Amino acid sequence: MGASPAYYIDGSDRVKPMNQPKQIAQLSISRATFGETARIERFDVPFESGQSVLDALRWIRAHQDPTLAIRYACTSANTCKECMLQVDGKTVYACTARLEPRAMHIAPLPNKRLVRDLVTEIAPPDERMPTMR
Amino acid sequence: MKPSVKTIEADVLVIGAGGAGMYAAIEAARQLGPDARVVLADRSLIGRGGATIMAQMTVAVAMGHQQDDHWEHHFNDTLTAGRGLCDPALARLLCEQGPAAIRELDDWGVGWARQDGRNGTPGSTVPMRQAHAPGHDRPRCVYVDFLNTGPAVSKTLRAQLNRMPNIQRIGDLLVTQLICEANACVGAVALDISAGTPVRLNAKATVVATGGLTRLYARNSASANMGGDGYALCLAAGAPLIDMEFVQFFPIGHLAPRLIGMDPIMWDPFRYKLGGRLLNGLHEEFVHQYGASDAGQYVVTRDLATYAITKEVAAGRGSPHGGAWLSFEHISEAQLRAAGGPVIDRLLANGIDLTRQAIEVAPIAHYHMGGVQADVHMATRVPGLFVAGEAVGGANGANRLSGNAITEALVFGRVAGESAAQYAKTHEQCVTDTAFVAAVNALVQGGAAVSGFNPAAGIETLQALMQLDVGPFRTAEGLQRALTQISALQTQMQHAKPAAGVPYDTALVDWLDLRTMLSVADCVTRAALQRTESRGAHQREDFPGMEATWERHLRITSMGQIESSQ
Numbered sequence: 001m002g003a004s005p006a007y008y009i010d011g012s013d014r015v016k017p018m019n020q021p022k023q024i025a026q027l028s029i030s031r032a033t034f035g036e037t038a039r040i041e042r043f044d045v046p047f048e049s050g051q052s053v054l055d056a057l058r059w060i061r062a063h064q065d066p067t068l069a070i071r072y073a074c075t076s077a078n079t080c081k082e083c084m085l086q087v088d089g090k091t092v093y094a095c096t097a098r099l100e101p102r103a104m105h106i107a108p109l110p111n112k113r114l115v116r117d118l119v120t121e122i123a124p125p126d127e128r129m130p131t132m133r
Numbered sequence: 134m135k136p137s138v139k140t141i142e143a144d145v146l147v148i149g150a151g152g153a154g155m156y157a158a159i160e161a162a163r164q165l166g167p168d169a170r171v172v173l174a175d176r177s178l179i180g181r182g183g184a185t186i187m188a189q190m191t192v193a194v195a196m197g198h199q200q201d202d203h204w205e206h207h208f209n210d211t212l213t214a215g216r217g218l219c220d221p222a223l224a225r226l227l228c229e230q231g232p233a234a235i236r237e238l239d240d241w242g243v244g245w246a247r248q249d250g251r252n253g254t255p256g257s258t259v260p261m262r263q264a265h266a267p268g269h270d271r272p273r274c275v276y277v278d279f280l281n282t283g284p285a286v287s288k289t290l291r292a293q294l295n296r297m298p299n300i301q302r303i304g305d306l307l308v309t310q311l312i313c314e315a316n317a318c319v320g321a322v323a324l325d326i327s328a329g330t331p332v333r334l335n336a337k338a339t340v341v342a343t344g345g346l347t348r349l350y351a352r353n354s355a356s357a358n359m360g361g362d363g364y365a366l367c368l369a370a371g372a373p374l375i376d377m378e379f380v381q382f383f384p385i386g387h388l389a390p391r392l393i394g395m396d397p398i399m400w401d402p403f404r405y406k407l408g409g410r411l412l413n414g415l416h417e418e419f420v421h422q423y424g425a426s427d428a429g430q431y432v433v434t435r436d437l438a439t440y441a442i443t444k445e446v447a448a449g450r451g452s453p454h455g456g457a458w459l460s461f462e463h464i465s466e467a468q469l470r471a472a473g474g475p476v477i478d479r480l481l482a483n484g485i486d487l488t489r490q491a492i493e494v495a496p497i498a499h500y501h502m503g504g505v506q507a508d509v510h511m512a513t514r515v516p517g518l519f520v521a522g523e524a525v526g527g528a529n530g531a532n533r534l535s536g537n538a539i540t541e542a543l544v545f546g547r548v549a550g551e552s553a554a555q556y557a558k559t560h561e562q563c564v565t566d567t568a569f570v571a572a573v574n575a576l577v578q579g580g581a582a583v584s585g586f587n588p589a590a591g592i593e594t595l596q597a598l599m600q601l602d603v604g605p606f607r608t609a610e611g612l613q614r615a616l617t618q619i620s621a622l623q624t625q626m627q628h629a630k631p632a633a634g635v636p637y638d639t640a641l642v643d644w645l646d647l648r649t650m651l652s653v654a655d656c657v658t659r660a661a662l663q664r665t666e667s668r669g670a671h672q673r674e675d676f677p678g679m680e681a682t683w684e685r686h687l688r689i690t691s692m693g694q695i696e697s698s699q
Contacts, residue, residue, distance in 0.1 A: 033636055050391030062589040066640040073182035074356045078394040079284060080181040096394035115327050116637040127179045127302045129139070129325045129332065 023047040023101035025056055029068065030107040033116045038107075047101040052076065054083055054094035057106070057118070069117035070094070084109055085118050138573055139325070139332045141303070143172035144557040145550070146320060146336035148308050149363065150175035151183030152283075152542035153522025153549070154342035155290035156234075160550030161340070162297045165557065171300045172334065174323065176307040180291040182358045184344050184523065185542055188283030189396050191264055191274035191405065193536025194231035198248070199263035199272040204228040206270055211537060214268045214434065215502075215530020216669040217684045218376065222509050223528035226548065227541050234543035235275060243289040245275045252277055252285075264405045266535045268434050274536040279474035280402055286539060306332065308362070309645060310572040311339065311370040311518065318370060318518035319564045322572035326642060329635045331573045335564055337557035338517050340549045341367055341505065345523040346380070346653050350498035351593075351600040354386055354398045360646050361653030363524035367505045368656070372513035374689045375526040375698075376503035377653075378660035379670045381533050382605045384438030385411070386497030388456040392483050397497060399476070400459055401535075406472040411438070412458040412491065413450040419457075436532050436669050439496040439605050446495075456495030461487045496605055500538055502529045502670060503660075506688065511549035517556060521549035527686070531669025579632035579641075586629035588643035591622055595650055603658050608675045612662040619658065623651050660687045663695055 025047045032038040043064055045056040057070050073080035076095045083094040086107045112120035121128070145161040147154045150173050158173040165171065175182060195202040207228040212219050239245055239261075244252035247259040265272040277285040294300055305326040312320050320336040346361030347353040368374055385404070387397040403409060411433075413419045420426070423441040425433040433441075442457045452458050461469060466488050470477050477487070485492060504526030511519045522542040529537060598618045602611035626648065631641040664687060666680040667673050688696045 050393070052393045058589075061639065061643075062587065062593050066587045066589040066643060067638070069637045069639050071637075073177040073358055074187055074396075076393055077187050077356075077396040079186045079396065080177065080356065082178055082181055093394070098393070116635075119637045121327065123178050123304045127304050129303055129306065129328065130141075 025099050025101055026103040027056060027060070028103065028105045029118070031068070031117045032114065034114045045099070047099060051099040052095050053087055053092070053097040053099050053104070053106065056099050057094060069115070069119045071119045082122070084122065086110065137330070139330070141172055141301075141332060141334050142170065143301075143320075143334060143336040144169045145171045145338050145340065145553045146334050147171065147173045147340045147342060147550070148321065148366075149183060149342035149344060149522075149524075150179045150302070150304075151342065151344055151522065152185035152286055152290060152539060153524070153546035154340070155180060155287070155294055156543050156546030157340045157342055157521050157550035157553070158300050159290065159293050159297065160547045161554040162299045164551055164554035165299065167299050169299055169557070172303060172336070173294065173300055174303045174306040174308065174334070176305070176326070176362075177356075177358055178304045179302045180287050180294070182356055184356060184359060185539065186283050186287040187354070187356060187396050188286070188539055189280035189399055190282055190401050191266060191276040191536045192235065192282060192539040193266065193269065193274050193534060194235045194540055195228065195273060196232055196235060196261055196263060196275065198260035202271060202273060204231065207231070207273060210269050211529070211534050214532050214534035216532055216679070218530035218668070218686065220527035220530075223507070223525070226509050227528050227537060227544050230544045230548070231540045234540070234547060238286065238289055238543070241289045241293055243285050244277050246278045266405055268534045269536070274405070276402070280399060280476055282539070307642060307645065308334075308366060309576055311366050312568045312572060313370055313515065314564060314568060316371070317516040319562060320569075322569060322576065324576060324633060324641070324645070326637055329633055329638050329641070331576045331633060333569050333573065335562060337560055337562050338519065338553035340511075340519045340521055340553050341524050342521040342546060342549070343524055345501035345504075346657070347498040347501065349596065349599045349650055349654050349657070350380075350604065351596040352386065352495065352497040354383055354396065354497050354499050360650045362649055363520065364504060364656065365649040365652045367513060367515070367518065367520065367524075368652070368689065368691055370515050370518060371691045372515045372518055373506050373691065374503060374656060375506045375686045376530070377526075377656045377689060378664050378687065379502035379531050380498055380657065381435060381500040381502060381670045382439045382496040383499030384435055384442055384496050385457075385459055385494035386499070387492065388452070388495040389454040389493040390483070390485065392485070395479065395483070398499065400492075400494060403461065403472060407461060407464050407468060410460045410463065411442075412460055413445045414452050414458070415450055416458065419445055419450070434532070435535065436672075440672065442494075442496055443606055452493040454493050454495070456493045458491040459494045460491035462489065462491060464488075500533055502526070502531065502533055503657075509548070510552040511545055512552060517560065519549045519553045519556075521546045531671060576633045579630035581631065584629040584631070586625055588626065588629070588640060588647045591626055591647045592643060592650065595619070595622060595647065595654060599654055603654070603661060605670065606672050606674050607661050608673065609662060612658055615658045616655070616662070619651055619655050622647070626651075656689050659695060660689065663687055
């Protein structure tokens, strides 16, 4: 499969060049369900130039832990605006924040109600499930 | 029924809040009046997910502003592109009612680009600009600058929704099953993703507007919501699917260098405005060798361009990442800026200078021609169940004319909303609990989230096998191999369902998505195996010719059988 194409669009199936030292992005991710004290979990993600933080989070879900909760819809077009979170204390879209081969701290938005892990309640109140009927 | 199950009552339930679903909800609410309740549910946030908001391109409609036009000309082009398989009644509906939908959106302030070079304002008398897209006999495609058509359409429809108090909008709600009583659709059961709990939706009429299936493929232009939900839901409810073998690949999806924060189909508007040159790995023009012209003007149709690029790659003449080069290097920076506006700076921020370098493009899964069989009222075979937008099969035949997808979303959405409202007015709800209870129980059952089977990885495995063997070029051998692998994945996942109950349980959502995607992939693959010819987006390398005897549809019934019909 040496000639197999790199799936750049998807971000998850890229062919890795051989014999290159592997660079690692060390993600420390804040995890909790609403009401719990957050714990920090560390994930090492193979780094490739040009990747986004969302690429890395999706890689973690497919290769290490499918229970990691993240929210996104358009995947990388930056149109849905659903993937807002914090990288090193700064609010960003995960799909446009560049991944870097270093320690990065990923946390949910601090000013929104936590749902789970990196997912916060960002929908307007009148676009959510009514609380009880 | 357990007392803890939330219940939502609706006259009309609309599933999916893209362009088709939002327009359906607006129209149903208008028809039913202030005392009725329309519920608009989406698995994502309202008006943010789905395909419409991602559409940076153009909308085909016979406005006649750029050049004299009539819907019949648009209709003829649609039929030609469809290679003999368009449902003429649906194609006619799309073309004939397109202008009214475009005008209504203009009145609502969408801002279609005008002849004076600006985006329009409500009430503007300046004629619209219409681009000449491939497959059209004249300039016909309206748009909002710059690359802002889909976001502007979504925002405009959202603003209208928000003004209508009889529409209840509920995001983070994933419908897992349509519920039928006495063969009629009476609502649905869904997962409240945020809470992790089942929800019962009682509805007199239901509109499925969940979009297409392009997430089945590794290379795609889709949002994560486009896993074919509506096809699986409707088929399970008893509504047949047609033309499932026809998946449109967009020939020039962005391949390399890696580009973030941009839609992979962004190059098309550049080509409309500037032409551009498509080159193989040897930097030679090649499209003309496949029977089309591509010399500076963008006229080659999608299926032919996909064919030409794939064949060049197979012959060892691909670009480094397995596609073709797209070059604007011969075009001045001033012209590029005039065509791309601020997008030029976003490209530069990604390290791409179009005056100095070509970029790599390749065919990516873009749109599905097939879908749920419906009549011109958007009614399916199941009473009380309607469809809209890309979920509908048949209007575009074997190959969709560029620009028809948003037109279809708007027109079919409006018609579906009207039909569902009429149905709700004339039918009383008579619902028992049995079917709902079974569907709720199915959602609640299961084990712990971590079970040794990773559903997110399962989705990637499916995407890779579909790309390889059920892509634009197919063989009996590859299709059989795909069926075997689909079946193996179905077996693997069967006993690994996480139980509902965890807030925002992405493992459960992925498991439900994988189940849906496998069932839809099976439909696409089996129909592709059965159609032993090449037509439009369905190309069989072992059956290269288009056969007159195959000018007919394949229909998949809820029993899983494939029938052939004219």
